[in-house]
Amino acid sequence: MFETMYEAEGVGLAAQQVGYTGRETVWEGSVRPAVFINPEILWTEGEYIGEEGCLALPEDSENAECVTRRGIRCRVCALDGNGRVFEMDLDGIAAKALQHEIDHLNGVLILEHFNAIKRNLLRGQLRKLQREGKKQAPGMTYV
Template sequence: MAIYNIVEVGDPVLRQKANPVKNINSSIHKLLKNMADTMYDAKGVGLAAPQIGISKRVVVVDIGEGLLELINPRIIKASGQETDTEGCLSIPGTLGQVPRASKIQVQALNRNGEQVEYHVKGFMARAVQHELDHLDGILFIDKAESLRKQFEDVVLENKAKAKG
């Protein structure tokens, strides 16, 4: 199990278009495993390779329904729209109201190099779109209708320390 450092806003890799994966091999399998371990360790629901400083079109997502691994993903159909709160492991402490398609159809390669297609909606659609944006150098703050700092966690930590 390897946990990568998550790069934060300001790192140039987050603003670059990630490179397509040409060959799915043991190094890509290791990357997928380590990205999942990193995402779970950080208590995130998604992670794109650029967020760990690697310019490859690789994404992992798990909203609590099982791990989704996407290599060279692309959205082929989107419909509906909903606005909801998003945060990002690469932009700690910031939340924003972001409009996204409510349903998407995404094509990608799986870890075996097979083309897969998923029809997802709701929170899963939001998470996948957020991560795919990372592959094109787009951050949720670029699309947010409003932003706010996340103080709730700090308040809870301070209350816990005061009691301790």
């Protein structure tokens, strides 16, 4: 998963984005990369409103970013790559990215943050690109 995330120049990746069904996400942390297995957000604080994109959307989709609302800070509890429980406090882009990846694990796609008109337009573009056999990033699958 890390290889796919790096190749796509992302900061996080959920298992479903590469065809795995497990509740696992990887993230490029400020100190070191991290694996989160069965992550749960314990709390969020503050509110960040801003543009957000997704590796699951094709690069050539028009208007593939949307405005989302995320906590500025959050605490997550998860298992690490060795099966040990840990908690981590995150803020800024790290909090935003992890909340985004956990959305994927919970079946919430960034499309659900778009307004109805933009969401329907983008779905049409995704279907067209899928018919043409295009992919948005190496190793990624359409959602």
